Amino acid sequence: MSENYRALTRKYRPQNFEDIVSQDHVSNTLMNAIKQNRLSHAYMFCGPRGVGKTTMARVLARTINHIDNSVDGESLNQTLNIVEMDAASNNKVDDVHHLRESVRIPPQNGRYKVFIVDEVHMLSKAAFNALLKTLEEPPEHAIFIFATTEPHKVLPTILSRVQRFDFKRIGVDEIVHRLRKISVDEGIAIDEESLHVIAKKADGALRDALGLMDQAIAFCGDTITHQELLQALNVVGTDRLFQFMQCVKAHDADQGLELINTLLQEGYDIQEFLIGLTEHLRNLYIAHHNEQLYLVEASEDTKQKYRETAPDFSRDDLMRMLHIVSEAQIKIKDAHQPRIQFEITLLKLIHMERSENLNELLAALEEVKKNSSNQQITATKPDSEPKNVESPAVQSTSNAEYNGSTNGTSQPVDVPPTPQAESKVETPTDVMLAEEEEEDDEFDMGTPVLQTRHTKLKKVEPAEAKAVTTSTPVEGYQSSNEEAPKARINNIDEVKAAWPSFLEAIKADFPIVLQLQVERTQPISLKGSELTLECDNALSKKMLDEQAQDLARKLQECTGTLFRFNVTVSAKQQQEQSARNPYERFKEIQQKDPILKELVERFGAELEY
Known part of the structure; x- marks a missing residue:
């Protein structure tokens, strides 16, 4: 390495407002304030890491003091008019007292004396309080610029004395444009797909993107290829993700396990793969509508692949997959065997039944339900009209025959x-x-x-x-x-006595789904012909309301009395269910309902709420 070599993050740090990327709302405001001579005495720059907060502070200090561009931004601190302080290592009251003493000294060769305090949220509460009076009424020559990534940790009394600017994350396309320009200046050959990999890996921070670019140049040299870049940055490429989704499409568990083993042998991080898979599923979901494809941050070739692959999965399937992968990211962090949990998660995706099959199953259940209802109606009709x-x-x-005697008496002839x-x-x-x-x-x-x-x-x-x-x-x-x-039933005890025989009677004529719901129902009161039944959930109430007439006729066969059903949901059961964990309730419902349990075991159903 040459002695004069400088990292890209330092070499390409902006020197003026025009060079700052994607923060036009801050740059334009500050430039207008300078033109109108309306500079505030204190500013607060907030935002994620690597988006230009400290750079903006240095550009503002350079501009208002008319410092030449020949002076590097990192050398500004050596001038007498610009003072930089790192609050992470200077967060005590004594450090703030020293800063207050410096404020009294006027600038030596400029109009303003600028104090840049980086990571200001690290100051202690006592240090903040020591700064309050000076910050509220500083000398005319003093300007404070605070930078922080966590503004919620700054005291409200400080925030009320500054002008706050919130910096935004830098978009992938803007980072790609900036990296392309730098690669041309540096004489680096790099393809478009690799630029997008670096930009997405940077997660909205241009400084991180320049650091990754430096790492790629050190690994690949002047020519950066896509495969070498993936190996250098340990990033799962979209080709691997498309390959895995082909295994999911074909329900090929063997090929899926082989791919997982290859990824782990190559040293890929499990969490990194799950993060990449989550984004991949999200892009496939968006690709179902071409008019929304601008939301996918990828090259045009990759977008075309998303267009071709998206129809292989319905949006419902992709949402279920996203739910499974998102839950796995949380569970694997605390798992004793992360690899096993990782494999289980991906095998869930492979073995998961598609929504089309589930819809067919539900349609078949509805057909069985309708046929059963029709059979009940037919059974109640007479075989032939009297x-x-x-x-x-x-x-x-x-x-x-009734006038056998001549005297008109009505006597039948015996x-x-x-x-x-x-x-x-x-x-x-x-x-x-x-x-x-x-x-x-x-x-x-x-x-x-x-x-x-x-x-x-x-x-x-x-x-x-x-x-x-x-x-x-x-x-x-x-x-x-x-x-x-049979004598008419007039009290609830007689109904309860006949209830077991009623439950036996419905087994031959009603679907098992309805039988299970009736078994969870109990008669609680009888008022006239209105029989009040109590169930434990809204689904039971809905099904009993739909089949109330057929069930009432069946109960009439057991009791000799035709009742009118009034189905209610137990308030106590509702309170107990709401107090329990949703997963515990889901497991309890599975134990009570064998059909639901079979669906969960067969199709890998997951609780979503």
Whole structure:
């Protein structure tokens, strides 16, 4: 190395406002203040590292004191008019007292005496308080410029006495433009992709970008290639990330594990890979809409690759992947076996089912649910419509069979019955079966022949005549071997007693998903025909409300009473669930619901909230 060699960060430090990158809002304000002679006595420059805070302070000091550009920015501290102090190492009250003594001395060969205090947030509270009076009422020749990366640590009494300027991070394109200009000045051959790698690695700090450029030149020489740069900076290239996403697309776990092993053998950091993968997934998400591709910080060739690869994954899949990788970044920091956790994370991405398959599964479940509901409705309908059947004999003897005597009394003719085919007779309340028998009775000469029918009626239970509409009962007809109708239930205890048989009854006719929700539900009160049921979550309430009519009919078969359901969610259960950790609740729900547990195990579902 030559004795005169200087690092790029020092060699290319801006000497005027025009050279400062991406801080035009500060530069323009200060230049206008100088032109209008409206300089403040104290400034506060805030912002991330490497964005030009100290450089801006030196340029301002050089400009207002008209110092020639031949004086290097680092040599300004040697002049009598500009005093630089590092608050990180001079943070005591005695250091501030020494600064106050220096403020009294007027400038020797200029108009202003400028005090630049770097990392001012490192001053102690006592030191800040010692500076307050001088900062509020300094001499006319004194100007204070404070620089800090953590303005929230500065006392509010200090912030209220200064003009504050917030510096912003430097964009990737602006850093690339600056590096391209420097590489031309230095005679360095470097491709566009490598410039973007350096710019993204710098994370918005131009100083860091110049330092990485210096490192790349030291490793590669005057010609910087992309692969050599990745090796020098230990950065995972986009080619590796695209290669891994191909393994995810093909569900190729073997190739994915081989790639992971190669990366670790080459010395790549796990966290660096996860950071790069997170950005890669984010870029694929954005690339689904070409009009938003300007948000992707990459070269045009890489953007084209994102356009081609993005359709391989839906946005829902990419969001799930981002969630898995983001959680892994936090968990791996505290893991005893980071490599195992790293491999598990990437295998989750490879084995994760796509959202299209999940949508098909949910659609199939909905179809099963609809089919089950239709079967229940069909089961409640009668196999055939009831018909009013009357034999011709009944029609011909509608009045005569009850007028057997000449005195007008209504007495049926008591004749031995003859077996005939039974016919169903629809009555207002019950379905009655008529066992009809015919017999011819002949009277004296000259009297007409009267055909009569003796009819026996018996009561038919609902099991024998399904779903036949009834209205008013006919009393007095009931066979001895038929069961009497069930008494109406009037209290909640009887409902609770019949509830286990109801749970057994629904297993044959309702989907298992609905069965599980009903099993978590308990009857709590009965008011008239309104039966109040209490469940433990909103999903159960929704499903029970949707199937309330079918469930009520099924309960009627067990109790003989048709209820109207009023489903409520237990407030106590809601409070207990909200008090528990979301992950604990998610595990508990899995234990209660075997279908959900199978979905989690099969598709690698993750809790998102």
